[in-house]
Amino acid sequence: MVGHLLEVKNLEVEFTTYAGVVKAVRGVSFEVDPGEVVALVGESGCGKSVTAQSIMQLIPSPPGKITGGEIIFDGENLLEKNEHQMQKIRGNKIGMIFQDPMTYLNPVLSIATQVTENLRLHKGMSKKEAMERAVELFHLVGIPDPEIRLKQYPHQFSGGMRQRVMIAMALACEPKLIIADEPTTALDVTVQAQILELLKELKDRFQTAVILITHDLGVVAGQADRILVMYAGQIVERGTLDEVLKTPQHPYTWGLLKSVPRLDADKSRKLTPIWGQPPDLLQEFSYCPFMPRCDYAMAICAEEMPPFFNGGRARCWLNHPQAPKVEFKKEVS
């Protein structure tokens, strides 16, 4: 194998707010290989977007600041690059798709302008070449009548169509990595499925690596090669799709799995959300941050932060060789 496309090492991100310093990301490490789909899942506020935006250095500063770690992309540490060097990577080597296609497109610029501008910038295309490429991209992402649609403005597009525009924009320069931050959360269910299908198809076709951010494990199932589960600014479980879905090892992952609605499940299965609230990220943790909400908490959980066990699968004391054996009750499927 050619080595990792992206390597995030011990990433730390803080926000200075009136209430104090919010430690949004606390030593996150993971890798993405070429052509691979890595899903980043977790509850709202656990730091998924901040992690993703750190890669592109989109964290608004102030209040945000990347306080530690390395982000190695294609063999180079992005955190050492200056603004000008980052501009050559953003939208060119790494594309980004955001959550809400309603607000992430500029309302007063034509779709053509928005889709062609990075082609002209990064690929040095002429206006005509860029337009031809845009038409091609629209065919690719399934927007009918590209010539007409390109002349229009965002408000003339439906939500699903706008997300296709966002995808076309992200794909335009054939990036090696696409970061999709909850690309379907703002869309209705049928459109969600279409967009996910499209992403998968495009990824297979162009061998683009994808970081897929979601709080919905259901979205992940059909898509990802590997899963990273995030909680309170840390990765608490990681593994291949099968490992995490079939043999999850962290009670938090169990909770996430139990709260996924499934159409095919028999009626006896209860949908149980995880009780309680995620912790306040202003505090430092000397113990397992999930402990207060954990049904299986032990004495050690309140005393010491668990390390990764089982070859780095999960951060949970239950995986300690001396811990009592608790099995995840597989009422799922």
Added chain:
Amino acid sequence: MFNYIVRRLLYSLAALLVVVTVTFLFMHIIPGGPFQREKALPEAIRKNIEARYKLDQPLHIQYIDYLSHLIRGDLGPSYKYRGMTVNDIIRERFPVSVELGTVAILLALFLGIPSGILAALHQSKFPDYLVMFFSTIGIAMPSFVIGTLLMYFLSYKWGLLPSATWGSPQHVIMPAIALAGLPTAYIARLTRSSMLEVLSQDYMKTAIAKGLPRRRILWVHGIKNAIIPVVTYLGPLVAGILTGSFVVENIFAVPGLGKHYVTSIYNRDYTVILGVTIFYCVLLIFMNLLVDLVYPLIDPRIKLAERKEQV
């Protein structure tokens, strides 16, 4: 589009009629008339003059008479300036006001917009405080104070510029600055706040994520959104500057329409008061219509037909 304009014009006409009627009535309610002086004219002469201008007729006859001339675009003769019609006066005086107003508006735009953007980009830092400081002064200080100060220093103390009257480019500078003070300050604040809002919008993040250079993000993605409130303000502003320059015109003895308007009120020069009021109204209506037509060019979400009527 065409329907929209026609409908707008009809509404405007109705509004205009109200303005004409109200102004007409008020003017006649105020005691005194164009031919009453401290030193009374002999009764017979006054009667004679009033008969000539039909001022001895009942009010409703005068009103109908006035309207019938108005429809033909005839604003009537001036009572004060013998041999001049109101149309002549406007034709002669208005270009001066336009010249002064244009300079003031350009000043306000070219100073106000960039300083608003500068302030927004350096929010809560020195440039922001500087712009906010001057814009507060600009809003708080009336034009006659600015005008007087300018005159005191630039002409009286240092003798750099002519203090009054009209004719050369140097004559334009001080009144234009005095006139531009408030709108510059207002535009700066408007631009600042709308730019701040735009900067926090999601689409700006998309623009950064596409790797666009800062220049393009700001000037293409940012300004075009941030400028929308300023354009909205432009209609009333242009009309306001063109019609509201009488204070400044008076201070600097600029022979514009505003100065004449004030004088004609002292003189009870009925037709001039009425004529200029109507002229100003038409100007205001026209400016607002113009802005509404320009608006969709900047903001594609706006469709003319859907806009709320505002005259």
